[in-house]
Amino acid sequence: MTPPEPAPQRADARRNRARILDAAAAVFAAHGASASTEQIAARAGVAIGTVFRHFPTKKDLLRAIVKDLMERLTAEVAELAADGDPATALFAFFDRMVREAGEKKTVADLLAADAGVEVPVAGPVQALREGIGVMLDRAQRAGAVREDVRLDEVLALLTAACQGALAAGWDDDLRRRTLAIVYTGLRPGAASARPAG
Amino acid sequence: MTPPEPAPQRADARRNRARILDAAAAVFAAHGASASTEQIAARAGVAIGTVFRHFPTKKDLLRAIVKDLMERLTAEVAELAADGDPATALFAFFDRMVREAGEKKTVADLLAADAGVEVPVAGPVQALREGIGVMLDRAQRAGAVREDVRLDEVLALLTAACQGALAAGWDDDLRRRTLAIVYTGLRPGAASARPAG
């Protein structure tokens, strides 16, 4: 019936909405999805009622964060897929996401289609998937990624790296070194390590 | 005052302790660390008071599970490090852990030094770290892993893979394909993919 959060009209409301979203992202990032709504309100500098006026449910708040993120990511993907250097776009995106994951718990949580948040990942994630698919394709055509690598594995590696960075708190150096190994695994010119079983 | 869990004397107490540990592992695996203590008591078939007699705090229970697991893993590592084929032991261990992670949430949670549980990973994880270090060393000497790979990256990759498998629910095939890429990255004989920045 009513659209699910159509961005308020009044300036203060819009400002608060943004503040809450930021605060929530930060708090959830720091303490996980079980952080209390009060904390978020406090951090956003509003009363708790305001949080609930904007997001009637904690789930709604989570969803909104994820959606926000999705949109940003999808845009990035689209841009890189269209304009980026075929040989490096995929890796650049990989880098960016993993770095961000270290900061925002949500990034990783969303990639894992769980989080108990029942995100309507259907549409948005598909877009992301497709964008990455395009980058993979172009990278393979450019000879930057071996032919037998499939999208599923790339997504799995991306998820894993994000989750890992998030959970273990990789610093810049560790992230670079670790991803380097992954990239090497993706590049052509090495003996495949396909295991027997 | 009292040492941190001095294995009870009475037979039933010892039995209960074990039951609770099992139940807790299962329940936490299924519902995450936010599962209620009541649930665990129910599954263990004891009253809630009994759980708290054995583990005065939920954290203590978590810690005990982690310790248990750690000991099991350390034993495995030690065995593989001592007796396994230098060229494959590391990969075998990798496989085993990632597979298990898909089943037991705890495995991954512990690897991530977080879980909001402040596990005293200090001692136990060090043992694991050392064991893996030995395997890495032997693998490098056997020419199965390139020289410039360091223990930190291996642990990061392991953590990441476990978390990824856990969060996204990799099936056997996906796990195999994904890890194959990682292993290729670890093997010598490919152009290093060390990125500029």
Place this chain on the structure above:
Amino acid sequence: MTPPEPAPQRADARRNRARILDAAAAVFAAHGASASTEQIAARAGVAIGTVFRHFPTKKDLLRAIVKDLMERLTAEVAELAADGDPATALFAFFDRMVREAGEKKTVADLLAADAGVEVPVAGPVQALREGIGVMLDRAQRAGAVREDVRLDEVLALLTAACQGALAAGWDDDLRRRTLAIVYTGLRPGAASARPAG
């Protein structure tokens, strides 16, 4: 400071006031006095601030509705008491009120001097009471109601019937049959049923 609701001057204000009153009557009738003010505002097609500008308190709103109703009823009573057939006016009024009670929760709530609303029934209800008293008097003089019936009982019966109809949702047939019994009890020519104790 300000008199208790000095009928606004501006045309739109007056219109809004009426709309709110109507909406409130309908909403309270449907969901009881615990319905939210937001609902009323929505139904009235105004913002919530407007409701509170006209009625600074929820209680004030309730009171206003009751007052409105009271005035309407009092007018009816006055008319029936003056112009109606002495022998039937009382019963006609009875019928009307009970029927309405089935629809408007408020009618009954107000008759019961409670509703947790502390209605200042003082003045208005007195008017109603007097009107009904007149009708009772005339009915008794016309021989339509036995002599020993007092106003208190009539009011009690009226209250009871309204509440009953309201709570149990009497349909037309049930209302007719049930009130018939009451009327028979009020009519002369039957052995009194005054109980011993």
Place this chain on the structure above:
Amino acid sequence: MTPPEPAPQRADARRNRARILDAAAAVFAAHGASASTEQIAARAGVAIGTVFRHFPTKKDLLRAIVKDLMERLTAEVAELAADGDPATALFAFFDRMVREAGEKKTVADLLAADAGVEVPVAGPVQALREGIGVMLDRAQRAGAVREDVRLDEVLALLTAACQGALAAGWDDDLRRRTLAIVYTGLRPGAASARPAG
């Protein structure tokens, strides 16, 4: 699966359960079903958690009170229907219920199949209905109630009287006088007052 509240075994638990039930009856009677659970806990002299341990939901508490009451009433009805004087049992029961209604809000609320409490009136109320039906039958055979009165009207009158007494707070004298009129209406030997429409 589990029975809906099988009376606890431990003495203190049983005692608390009873206290809570009493407190709830009193508090709900005084302030209606919207009274807060805290109030009840306070009055019962227990912590709020205890109330929820015994009755996981406010509704459950309401239900339990109603059930209690139902059982008591049903027993009374059964007794009166079996052993009472056919000519007076119905009126005696009427008296008793209306008197009680003045004290316990719940009595009336339950009779009205509403209260927003979704009482499982199905079974229990049927028992009550039947018992009253028997009393009505016997009264009619004994010539104490006119033939054309049906069970529905009797129940409607009972509901109405209870609600009225409850809402308006009839004192002993008013109750007696008011019910006398109703009883007269039920007795044979008066011209029926069936209205035209």
Place this chain on the structure above:
DNA sequence: GATGAATGAGTCTTCATTCAT
């Protein structure tokens, strides 16, 4: 030692009311 009832702080959510726009 085991049991399970009691405790009470903490969480999400609602809603009357206030106030900036």
Place this chain on the structure above:
DNA sequence: GATGAATGAAGACTCATTCAT
């Protein structure tokens, strides 16, 4: 005057932890 966002005090309910039995 109207609008609708912000406030914050309750209220229902959960759950780790304590303690009488």
